[in-house]
Amino acid sequence: MTGSPFIRISNVTRRFGDVVAVDDLSLDIDKGELFCLLGASGCGKTTLLRMLAGFESVDSGSIEIDGIDMSRVPPATRPVNIMFQNYALFPHMTVDSNIAYGLKRAGLPRAEIESRVTELLRLVRLSGMGGRKPHQLSGGQRQRVALARALARRPKLLLLDEPLAALDKKLREDTQFELVDIQERLETTFIVVTHDQEEAMTLASRIGVMDAGKLVQVDSPRTLYDRPKNSFIADFLGTVSFLEGKVKSAKGGMLQIDGPIPVTAVDPGGFAAGDDVRMAIRPEKISLSRESGGGVNEVKVMVEDMAFTGVASNYRVAGPGGVLLKLTQPNMRRGEPALEWEETGYAAFDPADVVLLRD
Numbered sequence: 001m002t003g004s005p006f007i008r009i010s011n012v013t014r015r016f017g018d019v020v021a022v023d024d025l026s027l028d029i030d031k032g033e034l035f036c037l038l039g040a041s042g043c044g045k046t047t048l049l050r051m052l053a054g055f056e057s058v059d060s061g062s063i064e065i066d067g068i069d070m071s072r073v074p075p076a077t078r079p080v081n082i083m084f085q086n087y088a089l090f091p092h093m094t095v096d097s098n099i100a101y102g103l104k105r106a107g108l109p110r111a112e113i114e115s116r117v118t119e120l121l122r123l124v125r126l127s128g129m130g131g132r133k134p135h136q137l138s139g140g141q142r143q144r145v146a147l148a149r150a151l152a153r154r155p156k157l158l159l160l161d162e163p164l165a166a167l168d169k170k171l172r173e174d175t176q177f178e179l180v181d182i183q184e185r186l187e188t189t190f191i192v193v194t195h196d197q198e199e200a201m202t203l204a205s206r207i208g209v210m211d212a213g214k215l216v217q218v219d220s221p222r223t224l225y226d227r228p229k230n231s232f233i234a235d236f237l238g239t240v241s242f243l244e245g246k247v248k249s250a251k252g253g254m255l256q257i258d259g260p261i262p263v264t265a266v267d268p269g270g271f272a273a274g275d276d277v278r279m280a281i282r283p284e285k286i287s288l289s290r291e292s293g294g295g296v297n298e299v300k301v302m303v304e305d306m307a308f309t310g311v312a313s314n315y316r317v318a319g320p321g322g323v324l325l326k327l328t329q330p331n332m333r334r335g336e337p338a339l340e341w342e343e344t345g346y347a348a349f350d351p352a353d354v355v356l357l358r359d
Contacts, residue, residue, distance in 0.1 A: 004067065006031035006189055007052070007157065012061035014047055021047040023213035024061070031066075032187045034180065036200040039210035040236075045193045048210075049159050052191065053082050066156055079156035085165055087146035089134045095121070096130035099149045106153060120148040123182060140171045147179070151186065160192045164199060176202045197237050201225065209233055225282070230359050234280040241286070241325045243279040247271050254351060260321035264296050265354035278357040285353035286327035288315060290345050298348040301325065303339050313338060317347055 005028035014022040022044045029035050037045040050056040052063060054075030063070045065079060081102075089098050096117050103113045121127050124144035134142055143163065150158055163179070164172045180203055183190050194200050200207050201221035208218040217229040228234040231242070245259030250267055255277075257263040263279060271277060292298060301317035304324070312328050319325060325347055329338070339345045 005029060006033075006066055007191075008062075008064040009048075009052075010062045010064075012048070012051065012063060013059050014044075014051060014056060015059050020213050022051070025213065025215055026061075027208060027215060027218065029189065029191065031189055033206065034183050034190045034192070034204055036192045036194060036204035036207045037210060038194060038197065038200040038207050038237075040195055043210040044213040045210050046161060049082070049161055049191065049193050052157070053080055053159055054078050080159060081150045081153065081155040081157075082159040082161065083146055083150040083163055085162040087142050087166070089142060089146060089149075091134050093133070094130060095126065095132050095134075095137070095145050098134070098145055099130075099152055101149065102153050116152060120152060123151075123185070124148045125178075138171075139167050140175055143167060143175060144178075147182070151188070155188065157189045157191065160190060162194055163192060165194075165196075172199070173202075179203060201237075209236065211236075227355060228280065228357070231278060231280070231357050234355065234357065239283050239326050239328075241281045241283070241327075243281070243323065245277055245279065247273050247275045247277055249273055255356070260323045261299050261319055263354060264351045265356060266352045268356055271356065278359070280355040280357055281325070281349055281353060283314070283326045283328040286325060286347050286349045288317070288327055288329055288339060288345055288347050290339065290343075292346045293348060295348055296351060297354075298346055299325075300344065301347045302344050303341055306339070306341060315339070317345075319347065 007029040009025060009027040012022055012025050013020065025048065037048060039045045047056055051058055054070065054073065058071065070078060099117045099120055100113050103116060117130065121130055124147055126141060126144055137145065164175055167175060176199060192203055204221060206218060207221055207224055209216045209224065211232060217224060217233050224233060224237050228237065234240050243259060243261055243263060245257040245263060248256040248258045250271055250273060253267050255265045255267045255271055257265060257277060265279065299319045301319045303315060304318050305316040307314045312330050315327050315329065317325050317327065327347060
């Protein structure tokens with residue numbers, strides 16, 4: 001980020017009785033950024049969104065938007081709009097009227113309203129559908145009408161609360177790319193709240209993972225996935241296998257780690273012989289074969305479970321001492337038959353793909 005952040009959240013706390021929904025949270029967001037707040041239900045992400053919108057008060061700390069302290073700015077006059085999970089469209093109004101509603105209340109001239117509605121329908125690819133009612137639209141079309149209405153008054157900040165949750169899986173995946181495209185064209189700052197890890201990683205340039213009212217880690221999707229800060233992030237963001245061990249030696253940029261499965265890992269620094277360590281390995285980083293390749297970090301395993309998903313097969317395999325590894329194998333080869341239940345093979349992973357954690 002360069003210069004002053006567009007949004008500055010400083011040491012914000014919000015309590016509901018004895019429950020601390022948001023706990024001394026600080027966060028900067030740049031202008032034009034598409035930022036995701038990710039977390040399980042009850043983590044505080046929606047409360048934070050509502051504080052930005054002005055629907056919840058701040059018990060302590062401050063929120064600034066575009067350099068202005070929002071503490072005394074009522075919701076109706078903030079440069080913010082919000083798109084709700086259920087879209088909240090007026091069922092008796094046409095698409096045109098739904099989009100124009102806020103513009104009419106603001107007293108804009110009729111010609112300007114019509115021009116703006118036409119522009120927004122083109123933006124969300126619903127040209128020619130302005131005369132329809134919400135019940136005449138598909139779920140994806142209703143979602144885009146709600147987005148157009150939320151953008152109608154050109155807010156500086158758009159807040160989206162689980163915006164794609166009501167869509168089926170395939171439509172949700174398609175709409176994610178449309179949403180990113182619209183945000184990039186408008187250069188409006190978006191903050192999206194979601195509990196869906198894949199959705200957050202598809203949409204956002206940065207993700208803030210929340211737990212118990214706190215931000216645990218804020219990073220790019222790739223950094224969060226490949227280099228999680230702790231076990232919570234590793235486990236929450238996708239599938240992972242955990243191994244426990246103790247550092248046997250640290251030399252030449254590599255760690256030798258003793259445990260049920262002896263592991264060689266790239267040394268990230270900060271570890272010494274005798275340290276207890278937890279290791280995380282993503283499923284796509286582990287290979288599985290019938291024959292031993294004799295390489296580093298290879299272990300003999302037996303298939304306990306497997307599931308064919310089309311593009312890949314997901315395995316759970318047992319190694320020495322009952323250690324379980326979760327791995328994913330792309331269904332690319334037609335030659336060697338895939339391992340099946342209770343068959344024995346060899347799992348292996350690269351030292352560079354071992355993520356070392358202290359907690």
